[in-house]
Every structure is written in C-alpha cells, then in structure tokens.
Amino acid sequence: DTAVSQTPKYLVTQMGNDKSIKCEQNLGHDTMYWYKQDSKKFLKIMFSYNNKELIINETVPNRFSPKSPDKAHLNLHINSLELGDSAVYFCASSQRVWTADTQYFGPGTRLTVL
C-alpha cells in the first residue's frame, strides 16, 4: 500500500563505517530522487535518476554513491561516514521529469553518525 518506502527508518553508526539506505516506489514512476535534510530542516537535492539513468548529481562528496537497479528502486550507499553526514535522507519519486510532475516523498531515514 505504501507509495514510497525507505529502509531503515533509523540508522545509528560509527564514523568511518559504510552504510546503505534502500528506497522503493510502487507508483510506476520513472524518476527517483535523494534529498538531504540537515539539522536546520533545510532540504537539498543530492541525486536524481530517470529510468535508471543519473540525471542530477549535485555537489555531493563521492563517498555517496546512488544505485538504481531498476525504475522502482534507488539505493544510496555511503562510504567512510563522517559526523557531518548526520541528517534525514529522503527518497522521492515522480512520474516523469516534467516541471508539473509532483514529487512524492518517502518517510525519511534518520542517519546518526557517532
């Protein structure tokens, strides 16, 4: 029933570890995104995939690597985690890349790096 789902919801880990966040959408959308919400609640785009192809790669450290095995899934792998990576990560999807297309967000993954 859930439209955009993410796992895990919470992730607590030590500095230097590698972790992954998974995202799945059952809306039949072509385009998926990762956003980061910092401690001040500011939301910023990280990546966008359209039909499994990367179309947006904002200024994100290359420790972050998205992977889209198919249109319904977009995972985020983070290497060598740093304290500054602590944030809420949201996955989103939209039908296409048109301006009018609404993006629907997942519930978010709260990552805490100790």
Added chain:
Amino acid sequence: AQKITQTQPGMFVQEKEAVTLDCTYDTSDPSYGLFWYKQPSSGEMIFLIYQGSYDQQNATEGRYSLNFQKARKSANLVISASQLGDSAMYFCAMKITGGGNKLTFGTGTQLKVEL
C-alpha cells in the same frame, strides 16, 4: 539559479482562523512550477498544492489555496479554517523546466495552531 525565500520562521494562528504563509521566488526561467509541502512532527513530507507558471487561475485543494502573484514573484499558501492538525513545518519549493526536475526548497515556516 533559482531561489525560494520564506521570511516567516514561525507563525501562530487560532483554530478555525485563516493563515497565510509567505513565499517569494526568484528565477529567470519563464516556465516553472511552485509546490507546497507539509512536514508534521512525525517527519514525513506531504504534498499539498501545485501552481504552474502559466496557470491562469490560483490553485486550490480543499482548505489550501495558493495566492499566486507572478509579477511580484510570490506564491503564498493560504490555509482556511485552521485545525490543530495543521501544526507543522511548511515548505515552499520550485522547479524550473530543464532544471533536471530538482526541487529547490525554502527554509520553511513552522506553523502552530492554538485553541
């Protein structure tokens, strides 16, 4: 580059009253979309309303309406008959055509509805 400005970090409104949350935007692109999202304390991002730059009429969705003033580059959200459940953070966001479909967000307005 596009920019969204929300100048009200916090707002209070009495239950059943109407409230306007301000949003101004800046872009040189003639084709763009404006969105409002609600983020309750539980953390999820809920889509509320959309306005296209070429739309002639202001968008409405139930108790939400968007006061779109293109010349002033403003897209204020009006919530009528506020309810306690409207207490949340509200984000204004914009997409431009050809921008890869990324949403650029404002800093948000925390709304508290009081009895």
